[in-house]
Amino acid sequence: xxxxxxxxxxxxxxxxxxxxxxxxxxxxxxxxxxxxxxxxxxxxxxxxxxxxxxxxxxxxxxxxxxx
Numbered sequence: 001x002x003x004x005x006x007x008x009x010x011x012x013x014x015x016x017x018x019x020x021x022x023x024x025x026x027x028x029x030x031x032x033x034x035x036x037x038x039x040x041x042x043x044x045x046x047x048x049x050x051x052x053x054x055x056x057x058x059x060x061x062x063x064x065x066x067x
Contacts, residue, residue, distance in 0.1 A: 008016065033039050 005013070005016075
């Protein structure tokens with residue numbers, strides 16, 4: 001693995017570093033979001049609300065025009 005990194009140019013190393021930093025920040029954001037108990041409750045209530053909305057949409061007759 002070190003041989004691969006040593007073969008990269010400065011620009012390529014910078015791009016790899018930036019991608020790694022973005023992935024690390026995204027991971028930390030996801031962990032901190034899911035670690036908060038309030039967000040867990042909101043996510044559950046939102047998913048239940050979306051399920052109800054989808055069930056209501058399926059029950060309603062759809063009016064579509066022919067293309």
